[in-house]
Amino acid sequence: MPTRIATSPMDISHLLDDLNPAQREAVAAPPGHLLVLAGAGSGKTRVLTHRIAWLAEVEGVWPHAILAVTFTNKAAAEMRGRCESLLKRPTRGLWIGTFHGLAHRLLRLHWHEAGLPETFQILDADDQQRLVKRVIRDAGLDESRFTAQQGGWLINAWKDEGKRPDDVDAGGNPNLRTWLEVYRSYEEACRRQGLVDFAELLLRSHELWLAHPALLDHYRQRFGHLLIDEFQDTNTTQYAWVRLLAGSSGQVFAVGDDDQSIYSWRGARVEHMQHFLRDFPGARTIRLEQNYRSSSTILDAANAVISRNEGRLGKALWTEAGRGLPIAVYAAWDERDEARFVIERIRRAVAADTRPSEIAILYRANALSRNFEQELISHGVPYRVYGGLRFFERAEVKDALAWLRLLANPADDGAFERAVATPPRGVGEKTIEDLRSQARDGGRSLLATAIDALAAGQVKGRARSGLGDLLAALAELRGMQDSRLHERIDRLLELSGLRAHYEAQSRHEADSRAANLDELVSLARSFVLSAEDEAAGIGELPAFLSHAALEAGEGQGEAWQDCVQLMTLHAAKGLEFPMVFLVGLEDGMFPSQRAVNEGDPGKLEEERRLCYVGITRARRQLTLSYAEKRYLRGSETFGRPSRFLTEIPPELLEDVRPRAQVSAPTLPQMRQRMVSDWEDQPAIGLGTTVSHAKFGEGVVIGFEGSGAHARVHVRFEDGSSKWLVLAYANLVVLG
DNA sequence: AAATCAACGCTTTTT
DNA sequence: GCGTTGATTT
Numbered sequence: 001m002p003t004r005i006a007t008s009p010m011d012i013s014h015l016l017d018d019l020n021p022a023q024r025e026a027v028a029a030p031p032g033h034l035l036v037l038a039g040a041g042s043g044k045t046r047v048l049t050h051r052i053a054w055l056a057e058v059e060g061v062w063p064h065a066i067l068a069v070t071f072t073n074k075a076a077a078e079m080r081g082r083c084e085s086l087l088k089r090p091t092r093g094l095w096i097g098t099f100h101g102l103a104h105r106l107l108r109l110h111w112h113e114a115g116l117p118e119t120f121q122i123l124d125a126d127d128q129q130r131l132v133k134r135v136i137r138d139a140g141l142d143e144s145r146f147t148a149q150q151g152g153w154l155i156n157a158w159k160d161e162g163k164r165p166d167d168v169d170a171g172g173n174p175n176l177r178t179w180l181e182v183y184r185s186y187e188e189a190c191r192r193q194g195l196v197d198f199a200e201l202l203l204r205s206h207e208l209w210l211a212h213p214a215l216l217d218h219y220r221q222r223f224g225h226l227l228i229d230e231f232q233d234t235n236t237t238q239y240a241w242v243r244l245l246a247g248s249s250g251q252v253f254a255v256g257d258d259d260q261s262i263y264s265w266r267g268a269r270v271e272h273m274q275h276f277l278r279d280f281p282g283a284r285t286i287r288l289e290q291n292y293r294s295s296s297t298i299l300d301a302a303n304a305v306i307s308r309n310e311g312r313l314g315k316a317l318w319t320e321a322g323r324g325l326p327i328a329v330y331a332a333w334d335e336r337d338e339a340r341f342v343i344e345r346i347r348r349a350v351a352a353d354t355r356p357s358e359i360a361i362l363y364r365a366n367a368l369s370r371n372f373e374q375e376l377i378s379h380g381v382p383y384r385v386y387g388g389l390r391f392f393e394r395a396e397v398k399d400a401l402a403w404l405r406l407l408a409n410p411a412d413d414g415a416f417e418r419a420v421a422t423p424p425r426g427v428g429e430k431t432i433e434d435l436r437s438q439a440r441d442g443g444r445s446l447l448a449t450a451i452d453a454l455a456a457g458q459v460k461g462r463a464r465s466g467l468g469d470l471l472a473a474l475a476e477l478r479g480m481q482d483s484r485l486h487e488r489i490d491r492l493l494e495l496s497g498l499r500a501h502y503e504a505q506s507r508h509e510a511d512s513r514a515a516n517l518d519e520l521v522s523l524a525r526s527f528v529l530s531a532e533d534e535a536a537g538i539g540e541l542p543a544f545l546s547h548a549a550l551e552a553g554e555g556q557g558e559a560w561q562d563c564v565q566l567m568t569l570h571a572a573k574g575l576e577f578p579m580v581f582l583v584g585l586e587d588g589m590f591p592s593q594r595a596v597n598e599g600d601p602g603k604l605e606e607e608r609r610l611c612y613v614g615i616t617r618a619r620r621q622l623t624l625s626y627a628e629k630r631y632l633r634g635s636e637t638f639g640r641p642s643r644f645l646t647e648i649p650p651e652l653l654e655d656v657r658p659r660a661q662v663s664a665p666t667l668p669q670m671r672q673r674m675v676s677d678w679e680d681q682p683a684i685g686l687g688t689t690v691s692h693a694k695f696g697e698g699v700v701i702g703f704e705g706s707g708a709h710a711r712v713h714v715r716f717e718d719g720s721s722k723w724l725v726l727a728y729a730n731l732v733v734l735g
Numbered sequence: 736a737a738a739t740c741a742a743c744g745c746t747t748t749t750t
Numbered sequence: 751g752c753g754t755t756g757a758t759t760t
Binding site: 070071072073074075098099100101104122124125198199201202230233262263265266364365366367387424426427428429430431462463549550551552568569570571573574589590592593594595610633 | 736737744745746747748749750
């Protein structure tokens with residue numbers, strides 16, 4: 001049990017001084033369970049880190065006895081860093097990590113008790129899908145009816161709910177029965193190959209504790225204090241994991257915001273916030289409602305929107321900040337007009353000394369980023385899109401990792417297939433299928449089967465030499481036990497032919513694939529085994545592979561470059577920007593069609609929470625936009641403004657009338673100068689001389705339509721004439 | 736066995 | 751509108 005050490009009041013001032021009363025109450029809470037309802041921008045991370053420091057410094061709790069859980073590696077890293085600077089020393093023995101990272105550590109430490117091979121490997125989402133596909137195919141199912149995607153989704157959903165195949169009741173549903181068989185076969189394949197997917201990490205470590213009370217007891221004794229971040233995002237298995245570890249003596253400090261629960265489709269259950277008060281006796285609730293981020297206008301809009309949801313725990317954000325700028329709303333004619341407007345505003349802001357990195361464009365679905373990217377490129381504004389392929393998920397990197405996985409775990413059939421397939425080495429589908437059936441019959445791995453088949457002379461022709469080369473290369477790499485990891489990878493890239501393969505490709509595709517392989521080598525060179533991993537007796541190679549799976553690495557683009565940030569609303573959770581553009585606000589886009597169609601109020605409420613998350617990302621200025629017409633999946637769609645727009649009190653909004661309008665066919669009206677927010681566009685009329693970036697100078701000889709529809713007919717100097725949409729053409733009026 | 740071409744299908748995605 | 755998958759071709 002932790003011993004209390006005497007402290008004077010002086011010691012604690014730096015932990016409480018810069019906190020508001022509610023934050024202080026949470027940080028200095030007496031022993032017991034606590035649920036902190038932390039609104040957006042209310043200083044949640046600060047409270048968590050100060051609580052840890054408070055426990056360590058004031059309550060005299062050993063860091064050793066504290067476990068802090070987050071959902072992302074980024075959040076974990078930030079928490080660790082802030083704790084270290086608060087405590088002014090390394091946080092030795094303190095466990096801070098993601099649910100998955102901590103569960104993984106437990107399984108590495110207790111692989112035997114968990115029923116895993118010591119060499120078990122982590123299956124990422126892509127690997128998992130491939131394996132499910134293999135299972136479906138081997139079962140001879142119709143792959144158009146039973147897709148790997150759906151299978152993976154179902155299996156994950158079951159595991160997230162803590163259900164093994166035996167726990168699922170398929171009832172009389174034949175489809176579900178089939179899926180259950182797929183689930184069983186998938187589990188068997190994982191067991192045979194020593195593979196563990198993300199959901200399995202959690203479920204397996206939970207079962208590890210259940211099956212080994214002494215082990216559970218050990219960890220219960222050790223971790224007297226559990227701190228959970230983003231509690232509203234916990235799934236059933238994670239919640240059970242926390243409950244089990246806490247037992248009757250562990251104190252849980254849970255921080256979350258039910259209004260920011262946006263991952264129910266990934267198994268997260270907001271109800272856990274309510275259940276917490278029921279399941280953890282004596283739990284108290286503290287609300288952090290003062291917002292330090294946004295103007296009161298932005299906050300009022302957020303509050304108004306979220307207040308439409310039912311069954312909230314209840315929380316009203318307030319701020320001492322002033323009203324600030326109104327929320328601008330722009331009704332674009334179409335998605336190009338929308339992009340043009342947004343980028344123009346961004347350029348203005350940048351010209352007025354806003355840094356690009358302080359600006360974010362947020363959208364519901366990734367598909368929306370394209371137009372904004374195009375417009376940013378054409379104006380030379382640096383930008384970064386989040387949510388692309390991450391480093392360790394890239395095909396060429398995974399190709400190389402497959403070899404490492406085979407070295408670490410020869411039973412990994414997926415890795416073998418990947419290594420065989422790329423680069424092409426004369427071993428085709430037929431050869432592989434023969435090996436597969438042989439391996440199935442013999443109950444052995446593909447690699448072992450291949451070695452035998454080659455020795456027995458069963459493989460002929462090109463396949464023989466190709467397979468022979470591969471096995472020889474593997475043998476050589478296996479012999480490099482004493483070499484550094486990066487040397488092995490470097491050699492691997494040569495022997496496998498991957499480097500040559502991707503270098504040859506690069507010439508055609510102007511791609512950076514070969515460079516990524518070099519990057520992999522240098523990542524391995526600078527990879528350091530963490531103290532925890534070393535203590536757990538984990539080798540460099542398995543640790544590197546786990547790192548690759550659990551921390552897929554940053555998305556594309558340089559994090560530190562000063563650029564405009566583009567991302568989905570989901571990706572924006574936890575971030576903040578002085579200037580935020582929330583785009584694509586049409587019913588059917590946001591809220592999404594599915595949420596609207598299915599008529600499930602829960603779905604719509606989650607969309608609304610997503611909207612709340614989006615609005616509350618903005619510090620200073622929020623701009624909303626929607627397009628009346630949008631090309632979606634190749635065809636035109638006409639949308640109505642999002643219902644969320646109407647949920648914001650109109651007095652907080654300011655309509656932007658951006659377009660120079662050509663509204664009537666009479667000259668005086670044509671000459672009328674219209675209000676233009678984003679460019680001081682003089683009037684355009686018959687006979688006006690204009691200049692176009694591509695076509696040069698010309699004279700307006702006609703026009704039609706009004707508002708966004710306005711088009712002008714221009715005869716250019718070369719004699720050609722064109723109809724141009726005013727909103728796009730960016731005409732410069734010369735007189 | 737590998738390259739080329741048509742057909743599909745498609746929110747969100749911390750790990 | 752695009753990228754991925756699969757069927758077809760050589």
